[in-house]
Amino acid sequence: MNFDFSDDQKQLRDQARRFLADRCSPAAVRAVLEGEQSFDAELWKGLAEMGFLGAAIPEAYGGVGLGHLELCVIAEELGRALAPVPMTSSIYQAAEALMLAGSEEQKQAWLPKLASGEAIGTMALAEGMGRATEKSIKATVSGGKLSGVKSPVADGDIADVAIVAAREAGKVSLYLVELSGPGVSRETLDSIDPTRGQAALTFKDAPAQLLGVAGDGWRLASEVLDHAAVLVAFEQVGGSDRALEMGRDYALDRMAFGRPIGSFQAVKHLLADMYVSATLARSNAYYGAWALSTGSAELPVAAATARVSATQSFQHCAKNNIQVHGGMGFTWAFDCHLFYRRSNGLALALGSQSTWEDLLIDRLRQRNDAPAAA
Amino acid sequence: MNFDDTSEEAAFRAVARDWIQANAPKELEAELKGGGFGNNGLKSVDPIQVAKAWQKKKADAGWACLHWPKEYGGRGATPIERVIWGQEEGVYGALSGLFIIGHGMCGPTVMAWADEETKQRLLPPLASGEHIWCQLFSEPAGGSDLAGLRTAAIPATDGSGDWIINGQKIWTSGAQHSDYGIVITRTDPNVAKHKGLTMFWIDMKSPGIDVRPIKQANGQSGFNEVYFTDVRIPDSQRLGAVGDGWKVSLTTLMNERLSIGSGMPTGFPELFDFCMNLQTEDGLAIEDRSVRSRLAQYAVKASGLKYTGMRAISALSKGETPGPENSIGKLVAGATMQELAMFALDLQGQGGVVSDPEIAAAGARFQQMLLRSPATRVEGGTDEILRNIIAERVLGLPGDIRVDKDVAFKDIPTSGRG
Numbered sequence: 001m002n003f004d005f006s007d008d009q010k011q012l013r014d015q016a017r018r019f020l021a022d023r024c025s026p027a028a029v030r031a032v033l034e035g036e037q038s039f040d041a042e043l044w045k046g047l048a049e050m051g052f053l054g055a056a057i058p059e060a061y062g063g064v065g066l067g068h069l070e071l072c073v074i075a076e077e078l079g080r081a082l083a084p085v086p087m088t089s090s091i092y093q094a095a096e097a098l099m100l101a102g103s104e105e106q107k108q109a110w111l112p113k114l115a116s117g118e119a120i121g122t123m124a125l126a127e128g129m130g131r132a133t134e135k136s137i138k139a140t141v142s143g144g145k146l147s148g149v150k151s152p153v154a155d156g157d158i159a160d161v162a163i164v165a166a167r168e169a170g171k172v173s174l175y176l177v178e179l180s181g182p183g184v185s186r187e188t189l190d191s192i193d194p195t196r197g198q199a200a201l202t203f204k205d206a207p208a209q210l211l212g213v214a215g216d217g218w219r220l221a222s223e224v225l226d227h228a229a230v231l232v233a234f235e236q237v238g239g240s241d242r243a244l245e246m247g248r249d250y251a252l253d254r255m256a257f258g259r260p261i262g263s264f265q266a267v268k269h270l271l272a273d274m275y276v277s278a279t280l281a282r283s284n285a286y287y288g289a290w291a292l293s294t295g296s297a298e299l300p301v302a303a304a305t306a307r308v309s310a311t312q313s314f315q316h317c318a319k320n321n322i323q324v325h326g327g328m329g330f331t332w333a334f335d336c337h338l339f340y341r342r343s344n345g346l347a348l349a350l351g352s353q354s355t356w357e358d359l360l361i362d363r364l365r366q367r368n369d370a371p372a373a374a
Numbered sequence: 375m376n377f378d379d380t381s382e383e384a385a386f387r388a389v390a391r392d393w394i395q396a397n398a399p400k401e402l403e404a405e406l407k408g409g410g411f412g413n414n415g416l417k418s419v420d421p422i423q424v425a426k427a428w429q430k431k432k433a434d435a436g437w438a439c440l441h442w443p444k445e446y447g448g449r450g451a452t453p454i455e456r457v458i459w460g461q462e463e464g465v466y467g468a469l470s471g472l473f474i475i476g477h478g479m480c481g482p483t484v485m486a487w488a489d490e491e492t493k494q495r496l497l498p499p500l501a502s503g504e505h506i507w508c509q510l511f512s513e514p515a516g517g518s519d520l521a522g523l524r525t526a527a528i529p530a531t532d533g534s535g536d537w538i539i540n541g542q543k544i545w546t547s548g549a550q551h552s553d554y555g556i557v558i559t560r561t562d563p564n565v566a567k568h569k570g571l572t573m574f575w576i577d578m579k580s581p582g583i584d585v586r587p588i589k590q591a592n593g594q595s596g597f598n599e600v601y602f603t604d605v606r607i608p609d610s611q612r613l614g615a616v617g618d619g620w621k622v623s624l625t626t627l628m629n630e631r632l633s634i635g636s637g638m639p640t641g642f643p644e645l646f647d648f649c650m651n652l653q654t655e656d657g658l659a660i661e662d663r664s665v666r667s668r669l670a671q672y673a674v675k676a677s678g679l680k681y682t683g684m685r686a687i688s689a690l691s692k693g694e695t696p697g698p699e700n701s702i703g704k705l706v707a708g709a710t711m712q713e714l715a716m717f718a719l720d721l722q723g724q725g726g727v728v729s730d731p732e733i734a735a736a737g738a739r740f741q742q743m744l745l746r747s748p749a750t751r752v753e754g755g756t757d758e759i760l761r762n763i764i765a766e767r768v769l770g771l772p773g774d775i776r777v778d779k780d781v782a783f784k785d786i787p788t789s790g791r792g
Contacts, residue, residue: 280678
């Protein structure tokens with residue numbers, strides 16, 4: 001049994017960690033948090049040059065042609081570093097959707113640009129508050145023109161192309177829409193995590209190209225979300241580990257009552273519980289990675305498991321990292337809130353925790369042999 | 375990344391599977407499947423006799439104590455082969471419950487510290503199940519604080535070199551069935567507590583040993599109190615040097631950690647199955663949103679434990695040693711099972727109070743889980759001790775400030791001595 005990443009994949013992880021230590025310091029994350037830019041364009045370019053954006057994209061489409069396991073280890077490092085880049089939107093969703101369902105022409109047109117970072121993609125499902133479901137899709141397509149409002153759309157303010165769920169003759173399909181084209185207006189939205197931008201996109205007869213089979217849109221969107229859920233779970237696992245380390249380091253350093261606060265059991269147990277969450281989340285994320293990389297029929301269960309576990313872990317670690325830091329953890333100057341913001345942003349990014357809990361139970365029922373576990 | 379056996383592992387698995395297929399006591403399979411939560415489910419037969427018979431059969435064919443060297447009755451197998459054997463043995467593994475402490479902890483301690491003649495004499499009958507062993511460590515005054523133990527061994531005054539043991543042990547699993555045990559004692563109360571300890575092996579039939587089963591909160595009796603009154607043992611039964619008992623005990627406890635791969639039950643599959651079939655006023659329980667949310671939370675814990683185990687097995691497969699991070703297994707499983715049992719009873723409404731297996735849902739499994747699960751959170755290291763282990767040995771946080779450090783044992787205040 002080898003339920004682990006290979007040595008080459010671990011080397012890639014180390015390489016990504018070194019690169020991000022150099023190019024994505026907390027100061028760089030803060031520059032996006034506090035500045036006008038909604039992402040770090042230089043870092044994005046650097047990630048493209050390193051081949052990280054195109055890791056899972058075939059060479060025929062301008063990628064590096066490695067695979068999803070490689071993309072997972074890169075994702076973990078991006079999560080640790082809180083990289084302020086549109087990776088989730090452009091690579092985990094748009095590129096994955098194109099690889100799953102794009103026509104040869106669509107793949108040729110967009111994948112090389114996404115891999116090189118020249119274009120940014122996103123996926124637009126939600127239409128306001130509440131869960132995005134097949135029924136909630138009101139945007140329409142008629143005669144190749146798309147109309148409706150999508151909000152929030154992650155990285156919608158900077159994306160060049162969006163994969164949009166809309167209804168044509170009553171059936172939901174996915175469509176490619178160029179956002180610089182006619183009939184598209186966008187409005188940037190404030191959010192709890194400004195290091196990953198959000199926007200509302202309004203379409204009025206915007207030219208739209210069908211992606212995949214007509215009427216197959218929601219199934220396809222779910223499949224894309226499953227891929228993205230595994231990859232985002234690795235970001236969440238990376239973020240969990242880093243938040244835990246920050247808490248640990250502070251507990252070792254900070255003295256109170258004449259001793260390091262990390263010698264108090266109340267603090268030690270808080271950190272031990274964070275470790276437990278992070279460990280379970282990592283193991284579940286590996287399960288997701290295995291299912292994604294092998295094309296297993298277990299992917300729907302594995303992705304939802306990885307997602308629910310990783311969301312719980314990152315939220316737990318990020319909030320308790322603040323707790324360990326005490327009052328300093330609530331200052332703007334300390335980095336704790338960056339992790340807190342990101343953990344809560346990611347918890348909603350692909351649909352809320354309760355949505356994924358529901359999906360997990362549905363899928364376990366479908367599989368109809370109660371888990372795997374025990 | 376895969377779950378596949380290497381070719382050597384696959385070959386070993388095939389041999390193990392064939393042998394088990396041909397030799398396992400299949401007539402007990404159904405009963406064993408109904409076991410768990412403090413008993414192995416056997417009602418139609420004497421559980422000790424069938425356990426000994428299965429162990430003997432395994433030993434005769436070279437399948438006992440896989441991780442032990444052949445000369446002591448083992449197989450000299452690799453850690454990963456031991457895990458594979460456990461997977462293949464499946465429900466029949468429950469038959470070996472009686473021997474877990476002897477094979478996993480006492481045997482390796484004797485192996486590490488006894489002289490060759492003693493090892494040749496004691497270990498093969500332990501491996502083959504002829505003898506049952508117990509581990510006499512915990513005491514009323516020394517549970518989590520094991521080194522606070524007070525059972526005294528003092529040199530006999532007749533110049534024989536023998537030791538006279540007086541005191542009381544508690545929570546000794548299987549003592550009532552045991553032929554031998556390893557016992558940790560205090561031989562010097564005038565030095566710091568970790569320094570005055572000495573380990574012995576002991577014949578449980580020795581005069582002066584009195585074993586009394588403890589009736590547990592759930593009504594069962596798996597543990598015992600063991601009283602020592604002027605029990606005389608020869609110095610040749612000492613394991614390690616006088617005063618080195620703490621070091622010797624660490625051998626025992628380290629071996630406990632190596633027993634991975636079997637995985638602790640959480641009760642999740644049973645709960646999921648229950649919710650799939652439970653009709654409520656509003657339809658099936660599993661359709662209820664609040665039920666689904668709870669189930670999903672338990673599901674990811676059960677799954678997380680399963681795949682954490684897979685990662686540990688993968689490390690073993692590569693020849694690495696599993697570390698203290700495996701402490702999370704019992705910590706997560708114990709608390710999850712307790713919460714989950716309460717939730718399952720809640721779903722049963724007022725009827726959840728009934729524990730008669732003929733009447734209660736799922737054969738009263740959840741009621742049994744409820745009543746057994748507090749023990750899981752205490753035995754073999756409390757939740758709090760496990761969190762300390764994670765905090766100190768995995769995360770590198772400092773140990774607690776010890777007020778008894780460098781204090782002679784006799785001067786440490788205890789609740790028992792005022």
